[in-house]
Amino acid sequence: MLKYMITDPRYTLKEIKEAIIKYRPDFVCYRNKLYFDEKEIIEFTELAKKYTKIFINYDSLNKQELINLFDGIHLPSSKINKINEFEKKTVIVSTHNIEEVKKAEKADYITFSPVFESKGRKGLGIEKLNEICRHHKNVIALGGIISNKEVEKIKSSKAVGFASIRYFFT
Numbered sequence: 001m002l003k004y005m006i007t008d009p010r011y012t013l014k015e016i017k018e019a020i021i022k023y024r025p026d027f028v029c030y031r032n033k034l035y036f037d038e039k040e041i042i043e044f045t046e047l048a049k050k051y052t053k054i055f056i057n058y059d060s061l062n063k064q065e066l067i068n069l070f071d072g073i074h075l076p077s078s079k080i081n082k083i084n085e086f087e088k089k090t091v092i093v094s095t096h097n098i099e100e101v102k103k104a105e106k107a108d109y110i111t112f113s114p115v116f117e118s119k120g121r122k123g124l125g126i127e128k129l130n131e132i133c134r135h136h137k138n139v140i141a142l143g144g145i146i147s148n149k150e151v152e153k154i155k156s157s158k159a160v161g162f163a164s165i166r167y168f169f170t
Helices: 013-023 038-048 064-069 077-086 098-103 125-133 148-155
Strands: 002-006 027-030 053-057 072-075 090-095 109-112 139-142 161-164
Touching: 002 013, 002 139, 013 038, 027 038, 038 053, 038 064, 053 064, 053 090, 072 077, 077 090, 077 098, 090 098, 098 125, 109 125, 125 139, 125 148, 148 161
Parallel strands: 002 027, 002 161, 027 053, 053 072, 072 090, 090 109, 109 139, 139 161
Antiparallel strands: none
16 A cells, blocks of 8 residues: 655654654655745755655745656646646646546546545545545545554555555654
């Protein structure tokens, strides 16, 4: 099962590295919507690339040439139309409903969320996740995954893996 760690600016690069070493995620996405720090992005790529495939969230990519440091990009659902701009990279797209999933058919992977209750949003559940998996071959469950309890439920689904922030940092 694919493990996809998403970073958060609340955690230092040292904490991110410790989480990568502890959990050995297959993918790690640099995501920082609070501020742009090119030096921090470069430091992230240097430490994380030794252990895993690295991605950058589209909203954190304030300088286009930085994409060259990454294996791929994670597009928010509002940027699905940009898939073709990153043909030479692995593309992951955030989705939340069947319409977005269909629009993201060219993406290498999609995340589907929220599977479980997350930040006050009702989880859509494993049954809905399995339905989505019939429409895209590489679905990564996201949302409300904080412990092995949720991971075990995802293992019983048709998803190829899971993504989380809190699972890796709590």
